[in-house]
Amino acid sequence: MSSARPGFRWDAINESPDTVDDDFSACCVQSTSSACPIDAFYENTGEVLKLGLPQNLASSPTLGRLLTLGLVTGAEAYFRSIFLGMLRICPLARERAADQMIPLGALEYYGADKIGMGIFEGISFAGGLEVKKRSGTLLNFSWPATGSLGVALSNFDAVCHIRHASVHSQGMLSRGNARALRVPPTAAASQVVIDFPHLQKIALICTSLVRAYNSDLFKVTVDKWISEKILTGSWADDRKSFTELCALFVSRVDAVGPRAANYRYKALAPKIGKRISRPKA
Amino acid sequence: MGMVEEPLLASVFEERAEYLSKTELSEWTAVTNADRATLSKLKGPGAKLLIGPRGSGKSTLLKQAYFELQDEGKSLAVYVNYSKSLALEPLFHKTANALQLFRQWVLLKIALGAAESLKECQKEIPDDLAEMTTAADEFIKRLEAGAVINFPEHYTTPTELLHALETWTAESGLKRCVLLLDDAAHAFSSEQQREFFEIFRELRSRGIAPKAAVYPGITSYSANFHVGHEAELVECWYRPDDEDYLQVMREIVSRRIPETLLARLKGREELIDYLALASFGLPRGFLVMLSQLLGVEEDESHRPTRPLADKAIADHASSVRQIFFSLAEKLPRYKRFVELGGELEQGSIRQLQHFNAGRASRSKATVIAYPEPVDSKLARMISMLEYAGIIRDAHTISHGAKGVYHRYTLHYALLVEGNALGLGRNFSVGDIISALSTRDAHALSRVSPVALLGKDYADRCTLDLLPCQNCGSPRFSEDAQFCMKCGRQLRSASVYEELIKSPIDKLPLTPNKLHGLLNHTAIRTVNDILMDEDNMQIRQVPHIGPVWSDRIRRYAQEFVSV
Numbered sequence: 001m002s003s004a005r006p007g008f009r010w011d012a013i014n015e016s017p018d019t020v021d022d023d024f025s026a027c028c029v030q031s032t033s034s035a036c037p038i039d040a041f042y043e044n045t046g047e048v049l050k051l052g053l054p055q056n057l058a059s060s061p062t063l064g065r066l067l068t069l070g071l072v073t074g075a076e077a078y079f080r081s082i083f084l085g086m087l088r089i090c091p092l093a094r095e096r097a098a099d100q101m102i103p104l105g106a107l108e109y110y111g112a113d114k115i116g117m118g119i120f121e122g123i124s125f126a127g128g129l130e131v132k133k134r135s136g137t138l139l140n141f142s143w144p145a146t147g148s149l150g151v152a153l154s155n156f157d158a159v160c161h162i163r164h165a166s167v168h169s170q171g172m173l174s175r176g177n178a179r180a181l182r183v184p185p186t187a188a189a190s191q192v193v194i195d196f197p198h199l200q201k202i203a204l205i206c207t208s209l210v211r212a213y214n215s216d217l218f219k220v221t222v223d224k225w226i227s228e229k230i231l232t233g234s235w236a237d238d239r240k241s242f243t244e245l246c247a248l249f250v251s252r253v254d255a256v257g258p259r260a261a262n263y264r265y266k267a268l269a270p271k272i273g274k275r276i277s278r279p280k281a
Numbered sequence: 282m283g284m285v286e287e288p289l290l291a292s293v294f295e296e297r298a299e300y301l302s303k304t305e306l307s308e309w310t311a312v313t314n315a316d317r318a319t320l321s322k323l324k325g326p327g328a329k330l331l332i333g334p335r336g337s338g339k340s341t342l343l344k345q346a347y348f349e350l351q352d353e354g355k356s357l358a359v360y361v362n363y364s365k366s367l368a369l370e371p372l373f374h375k376t377a378n379a380l381q382l383f384r385q386w387v388l389l390k391i392a393l394g395a396a397e398s399l400k401e402c403q404k405e406i407p408d409d410l411a412e413m414t415t416a417a418d419e420f421i422k423r424l425e426a427g428a429v430i431n432f433p434e435h436y437t438t439p440t441e442l443l444h445a446l447e448t449w450t451a452e453s454g455l456k457r458c459v460l461l462l463d464d465a466a467h468a469f470s471s472e473q474q475r476e477f478f479e480i481f482r483e484l485r486s487r488g489i490a491p492k493a494a495v496y497p498g499i500t501s502y503s504a505n506f507h508v509g510h511e512a513e514l515v516e517c518w519y520r521p522d523d524e525d526y527l528q529v530m531r532e533i534v535s536r537r538i539p540e541t542l543l544a545r546l547k548g549r550e551e552l553i554d555y556l557a558l559a560s561f562g563l564p565r566g567f568l569v570m571l572s573q574l575l576g577v578e579e580d581e582s583h584r585p586t587r588p589l590a591d592k593a594i595a596d597h598a599s600s601v602r603q604i605f606f607s608l609a610e611k612l613p614r615y616k617r618f619v620e621l622g623g624e625l626e627q628g629s630i631r632q633l634q635h636f637n638a639g640r641a642s643r644s645k646a647t648v649i650a651y652p653e654p655v656d657s658k659l660a661r662m663i664s665m666l667e668y669a670g671i672i673r674d675a676h677t678i679s680h681g682a683k684g685v686y687h688r689y690t691l692h693y694a695l696l697v698e699g700n701a702l703g704l705g706r707n708f709s710v711g712d713i714i715s716a717l718s719t720r721d722a723h724a725l726s727r728v729s730p731v732a733l734l735g736k737d738y739a740d741r742c743t744l745d746l747l748p749c750q751n752c753g754s755p756r757f758s759e760d761a762q763f764c765m766k767c768g769r770q771l772r773s774a775s776v777y778e779e780l781i782k783s784p785i786d787k788l789p790l791t792p793n794k795l796h797g798l799l800n801h802t803a804i805r806t807v808n809d810i811l812m813d814e815d816n817m818q819i820r821q822v823p824h825i826g827p828v829w830s831d832r833i834r835r836y837a838q839e840f841v842s843v
Contacts, residue, residue, distance in 0.1 A: 046768015053765065054758065146432050152377035197760035204762045207770060208377045253769070 037081035038214045039253045044074035045203055054196040064194025065166035068202055072163040075156065075206045076125040079134075080117070082217065085248040086139055087116035089241065092224055097138050126164070128157040131213075141220055149216050152209040159202050162192050218249040222268065226275045233272045235265060303348045310341055310536070313519070313529050322515050324350050324459060328485050329492040330508065332500075333517035334670030335604060335839070336565025339494040342517055343461040346492075350459055351402055357450045357458040359394040363387070364464040364842040366473055368425045371775040373472060376429050380476055385432060386424050387480055388442045389417040391460060395449060404453045409445065413437070439483035447488045458489045464842065465493035466500045468668070469611045469776055475503040482506055497674070498664030499608075518673065519562035521693060522722060530557035530567060537568075542575050545585055552590045555710045558717045559594045559694040563670060566694070569832070570597050573791075578826040587710060591697075598698040600789035602626075605669035607787060607840060610780055614759070615661070616745040621738060622662040626671055628733030629691060630699040636726035637703030645702050645716045647693065648675050648725040650686035658742040659730050663689070671695065680727075688725055693717055747773065780841045781808035788836045794829065797822035810837040 035043060048070035057064050086093040097119065106118025119138075125131055131153060135141040143149045161177040171192040173183060183190050194202070222245070225231045231238050239262070246261040258264055312320075316338075322329055323346035333339050343360060350358035369386060372379035396414045399406050406414075416433040423430050450458040462481070467473040482505060484491045493512075502508060519526060534553055535543070546553060552574060560567035572578075573593040574585045602623070609619040629649045637645045649672075655663070666672045666689075675688035696702055702716045731738065746756035749764035750772055757765045764771055784806060786795055798804050802818040813819055816830040825833070 042768070046763065049763045049768055050765060144431070146378060146381055146436050148376040148378045148429075150378070151381055155377070196758070200760055200762040204770070212377050 036248055036251065037078045037085065038210055038249070038251045040081065041074050041078040041210050042207075042251070042253045044077065045071060045207060048074065049199070049203055052196065052199045057194065057196050057199060061171070061191075061193045064199055065162075065171050065192060067199055068159070068163050068166050068194055071199075071203050071206050072126050072160060075210060078210050079125040079131055079213075080120050082214070082248070083120065083134060083138060084114060084116045086217075086221070087119075088113070089244045089248060090139075090221060090225075091230060092228065093139050096140060100138075126160045128153040128160070131156075135217075139217070139221075140224075141217055143216065149209075149212040152205070152212040155205045156209040159205050162194070162202070165192050214249055214251075218245070221245065226268070226272050229276065231268070231272050233269070233276045235262060238265065301344070306341065306344055306348065310345065310533070312345075313525065315519075315523075316342065319515055319517060320346050320349065322513070323461065323492050324353075324356070326457065326487075326490045328481070328490065328512035329515050330512045331492060331494045331515050331517050332497050333494075334496060334563065334668060336563040336670070337518045338564050339517045340463050341564070343463050343492070343494060346459070347398075347461050351398070354402070355456050357395065357398060357446075357453060357455045358461060359391060359398050359446075359458065360461045360463065361390045361394040362463040363390070363467070363477075364838070365425045366464070366467050366477075367469055367777045367780070367842050368427060370470045370473070370777040371427055372424075372429060373470070374773070374775050380472060381436075382424060382430075382432070383473055383476055384439075384480060385437060386421060387477060388437050388439065389413070389421060389433070391442060391462075391484075392437070392445075393417050393421070394460075395446065395458075399449070399453060402453075407449050407452055410449055413445075439480050443484055443486055443489055446484075447486065450488060456488075460484060460489065460491040462491060462493040466495040468496055468499045471501070474501060478503040478506040482511055496668045498667030499612075519564070521558055521560075521562045521717065526562070527554050527557055527718065530554075530560075530564075533564060533567070534571070538571070538575075542577075545575055549585050551710050551714065552585055552587070554714050554718075555590050556593065558714060559597065559697055561670065561673075561693045566597050566601070569600070570594060572828060578824055578829050590710070594694050595698045596791050598692070598694040601669060601671060601692055601694060603787075603789035605666060605671055608665050608668070610783060610787060611776060613774075613776070613779070614744045614746060615665070617741060617743055618658070618662050619665060621734060621742050622665050624734055625659075625662055625730060626666060626691075626695070629672075629689075629728070630695060630701045632726055632728045632733065633691065633696065633701040634699065634703055637701060640703060642712070642716050643719060643721055644724055645720045646724040646726050647696055647702075647717070647720070648688050648690050650678070650688045650725045650727045651730055652727065653677075653685040653687065655687055655730075656739065658739055662742070663687075683727075686725075686727060747771070777841060781806065781811065783807045783840070785810065785837075788833070788840055790833065790836065794822070794825065794833065797825060798833075807837050807840055810834060811841070 048067050051070075052063070052067045057067075087097055097116065100119050102115065102118030103121065106121065107115055110117045120134075123130060123134070125134075132142070145151075145154070158181055161173075161180040165171050165173045165177045173181065173190045173192060175185075177183075178185065178190055222231075225241075225245075231242065242265050243261040246264060250257070250259075250261075250264075252259070319331070319342055323331065323342060331339050331342065340362075347358045347360040350356045366383075366386075369379070369383055372382055376382070392410060392413050396406050396410055399410075413433075413435070420430065420433050446458045446460075450456075465477060465481070467477050481491055481493055482503070491512075494517075506512075508514060519529065531550075531553060534546075538546075553571075556570045556574060557567055560570060570590075570593040573596065574589050576585075576589070605622065605626075606619060609616040612619075633646060633649060640646075651659070651663075663672065667674060671692050672689040673692075675690050677685055677687050679685045691701070696717075697713060702713065704712050704716060735741075744759050746759065746761075748755050749767060749769060751769040752764060752767040754764055754766040756771060762771060763769065785798060785804060788795075788807065788810075790798070798819065801822045804810055804813065804818055810819065810833060813834075816834055819825055819830040819833055
């Protein structure tokens with residue numbers, strides 16, 4: 001009896017796959033945060049950073065990259081929330097967004113109150129370009145590149161390149177990432193490894209951006225509400241909208257300035273009064 | 282002999298070169314051979330770093346180079362003083378583009394300096410320079426006043442300024458542009474320091490030669506700036522052990538002091554040598570002590586005496602130490618390093634006192650030697666002491682099997698005040714002069730810093746990091762920007778804003794002047810002095826005239842500057 005030659009073993013490349021179901025419904029819990037966008041950002045940042053102890057980061061090159069993702073996500077969430085908030089409370093933003101297209105299913109999923117979220121489906125705010133574009137189209141908000149916000153956004157862009165490399169290629173920098181990070185081209189590919197000081201710096205960059213954006217957008221919005229006479233000069237009439245505006249922007253965590261909206265309104269009264277007495281251009 | 286007739290006393294004892302006129306500078310400054318060599322390097326091609334502690338004469342040399350270049354008419358000399366850079370430090374806590382604002386401030390001050398220089402040489406100012414400087418002046422003033430402002434219409438980069446300077450130089454028919462950048466150390470803001478030296482590196486070309494005045498010890502450079510390669514180090518510090526040192530200092534006196542005051546020193550010339558040696562090669566200290574010896578604005582009738590000279594030296598020693606201890610305010614994280622540095626200095630004085638006791642005059646040592654290795658904490662303490670001029674690097678020496686030692690000369694005023702020369706109780710001025718000027722240059726005392734500071738000094742030498750202002754948790758490390766317990770950002774106070782709130786006893790004032798200010802004025806803080814227009818309040822104090830009032834203002838300005 002001749003022995004047959006064994007056939008090619010196609011299963012001898014790696015271990016076989018397992019059967020797994022794709023039910024993650026237990027992981028999807030109701031969001032409970034009621035903080036304003038900037039305070040929600042602070043909360044996320046704090047929680048992420050607590051996981052980034054120096055010894056943990058030193059022993060795991062992956063951890064720093066993952067935590068970077070966590071920090072940038074927090075900044076992205078801030079932008080989504082602030083845009084949504086503005087669409088909800090600012091008539092000027094609503095007017096600009098009136099012609100935006102959204103998927104039909106967004107109405108059922110988000111509800112009428114948060115229908116604006118449909119505009120941002122599939123959009124990433126992990127990059128200065130999209131932040132600038134949406135700020136312009138939806139809010140008519142722009143800024144000079146060399147101003148505080150311009151520089152903060154530029155720094156955030158650099159961080160987003162680190163995040164991009166972390167998410168898509170285990171920290172390996174693409175040519176575009178390397179150029180943006182001013183890493184000189186070398187024969188060996190460069191990989192991002194985030195240690196404690198750099199993770200802290202990334203958090204600082206994200207924080208500076210959110211703060212600069214938050215305070216500048218608030219100022220620009222108030223100025224527009226005054227010039228467009230959305231603020232009438234009567235606290236009784238302006239109370240609801242101005243209180244909503246302060247609730248959206250004013251940080252309770254930072255606690256700088258008066259907490260009550262009417263104190264802030266009083267400080268604006270002379271400016272509002274001056275505008276009201278001028279005929280609209 | 283003084284060539285200027287009856288100058289104002291305030292100018293005579295004006296220690297800072299940038300406040301002297303061209304005539305005064307030229308006629309009152311004694312120029313040594315070493316100075317000539319330094320001036321040649323400052324006026325010539327290539328990037329240079331002029332290094333020396335406070336009062337060593339850096340500004341004098343830069344200003345002299347400036348005036349000589351103008352007289353020679355071949356180069357465009359641009360003098361810029363950056364002493365107000367710390368006033369911009371609060372911006373780093375208020376806005377994300379502080380670095381960009383600082384960069385513009387550095388560059389536009391150079392443009393303004395170029396326009397000023399062309400004006401002084403009666404040359405035409407190019408249109409683009411005139412346009413640049415129109416907005417620059419207001420921008421600079423507002424920035425130095427702490428305002429967060431927008432950029433001028435056109436954002437200038439170092440490369441653009443470099444090309445512009447080359448063009449302006451050529452259009453003016455000149456060969457080269459020499460940038461003389463004074464008070465450029467930016468020692469108390471690491472962000473400013475890094476940015477400045479990046480700009481300095483970029484402002485070099487065949488036609489542009491930048492020179493910057495920096496301090497020893499605490500000046501650190503940007504990652505891309507390699508001292509020695511990017512710029513040559515040129516030392517600016519008279520050597521009190523040089524043969525012609527006393528002659529040079531006597532010449533400063535004869536050139537500067539009017540006849541009426543010089544007459545008081547007749548027959549007491551050795552007191553001039555005494556103070557000259559005590560000044561440790563630093564002309565500013567010499568002038569301060571001299572004015573005290575001559576009783577300027579104190580008692581016009583008294584004669585200079587040995588006790589007065591001793592008092593002037595003791596006060597000067599105290600003032601030098603004050604400059605060192607002020608580092609605890611300017612670099613609050615290094616407060617404990619400053620404390621230990623003070624102990625190191627005191628311990629070194631005692632060590633020398635012990636070493637010198639009973640030794641012949643020629644064998645007295647003024648040099649202390651610490652063995653290698655010098656750890657990073659000790660190195661930082663030493664660098665701070667160098668900045669203040671308390672010690673001077675006397676270079677490393679190998680003692681064969683005994684090992685390698687780092688040598689440092691201690692400030693002579695501290696040695697005299699601490700009686701570290703071991704001259705006994707009743708020594709004459711001549712004894713001290715002899716001990717300091719005719720000793721063996723190789724005499725030194727070897728001592729381990731552990732012997733002076735204790736075995737636990739490394740444990741005591743920790744960074745003073747403020748705890749979290751929210752939850753009170755200690756800061757995790759120097760690199761922490763956020764609290765690892767509550768997640769809130771860790772806030773650091775602005776160094777500048779803390780400095781201007783400091784009480785006036787932080788300034789190197791004599792006790793009399795301090796009490797005078799406290800008893801006769803409402804001045805309590807450094808900011809009060811800076812805000813005192815025309816020194817009106819300060820002048821109300823008895824025995825404070827133009828010399829002392831200007832000096833007090835300058836102490837306040839220096840306290841809040843680099």
